[in-house]
Amino acid sequence: MNILSVKNVSKNFDGVHALDRCSFDVCDGEILGLIGPNGSGKTTMFNAITSIYPIDRGKIILDGEDITGTKTHEIADMGLSRTFQLIRLFPKLTVMDNMLIAQKYVHGEKLWPQLFKKRHVMNEEKEKIKKAKELLNIVNLGHKSDELAENLSYGQQKLLEIIRTLATEPKILLLDEPIAGVNPTMTKEILNLIKSLNKKGMTIVIIEHNMNVMMNFCDRIIVMDYGKEIAAGKPADIKKNRKVIEAYLGGRKSNIDEFK
Numbered sequence: 001m002n003i004l005s006v007k008n009v010s011k012n013f014d015g016v017h018a019l020d021r022c023s024f025d026v027c028d029g030e031i032l033g034l035i036g037p038n039g040s041g042k043t044t045m046f047n048a049i050t051s052i053y054p055i056d057r058g059k060i061i062l063d064g065e066d067i068t069g070t071k072t073h074e075i076a077d078m079g080l081s082r083t084f085q086l087i088r089l090f091p092k093l094t095v096m097d098n099m100l101i102a103q104k105y106v107h108g109e110k111l112w113p114q115l116f117k118k119r120h121v122m123n124e125e126k127e128k129i130k131k132a133k134e135l136l137n138i139v140n141l142g143h144k145s146d147e148l149a150e151n152l153s154y155g156q157q158k159l160l161e162i163i164r165t166l167a168t169e170p171k172i173l174l175l176d177e178p179i180a181g182v183n184p185t186m187t188k189e190i191l192n193l194i195k196s197l198n199k200k201g202m203t204i205v206i207i208e209h210n211m212n213v214m215m216n217f218c219d220r221i222i223v224m225d226y227g228k229e230i231a232a233g234k235p236a237d238i239k240k241n242r243k244v245i246e247a248y249l250g251g252r253k254s255n256i257d258e259f260k
């Protein structure tokens, strides 16, 4: 069964076809990889799915419901969460406050009032704190609750980004480069977390440039180039696909090393 379907989606930015009649399905329970050279439209696809900006044409179906044009926080409420390519934590707030504000923010409440009444919120909403602590403990960040987010290592900040999306108990999680720039030890930890979430039934869509990781980690892979889906299939088949090899070799030298 498909939990998410992207149907014929296009998005233009001043003449740049960031997405060009792109279609694919995400099966319930799978780990789906989204790969493609720089600028091929991967992040734009996540932004289109989560209504960060309106698409020009096409449809997005989540769990059988047409969510095209639905507000971002409503999509989160429907069970689809995401992380961003660049870390979006509040560096001067504690780890716990980042967890709690994420819960509020994702539900579309205004951010600044939440910041000002946060002590009050924390007293009232013990249940939410308890849940946030449980989530932090899963990734061994429980003891860092009162630490400012900026004092965490880069890898820990990436972990926190993932863990704070879980407060809404998503059915499907979109991860935009969750291990980019992270050291090997933390990479392992982040991948273990993603795997364990998937084992518990969460569907994962992951964008990453590390081809070794993607080939071993994903059940299936979709390849994008110039805003189009150029291939979809099992990792072993994707590795041999001519169109894919050409996309990675086609004049863009920076991508050659990735695809070995």
Ligand SMILES: Nc1ncnc2c1ncn2[C@@H]1O[C@H](COP(=O)(O)OP(=O)(O)OP(=O)(O)O)[C@@H](O)[C@H]1O
Pocket: 013, 016, 017, 018, 036, 037, 038, 039, 040, 041, 042, 043, 044, 045, 085
């Ligand atoms: N908000 C925007 N305004 C204008 N152009 C944009 C915007 N977002 C993306 N683009 C353009 O759309 C194209 C696709 O960009 P996108 O960020 O989706 O690529 P990507 O596959 O995520 O690349 P990377 O692997 O480098 O993260 C690029 O040409 C980019 O410059």
Ligand SMILES: [Mg+2]
Pocket: 042, 043, 044, 085
């Ligand atoms: Mg991107």
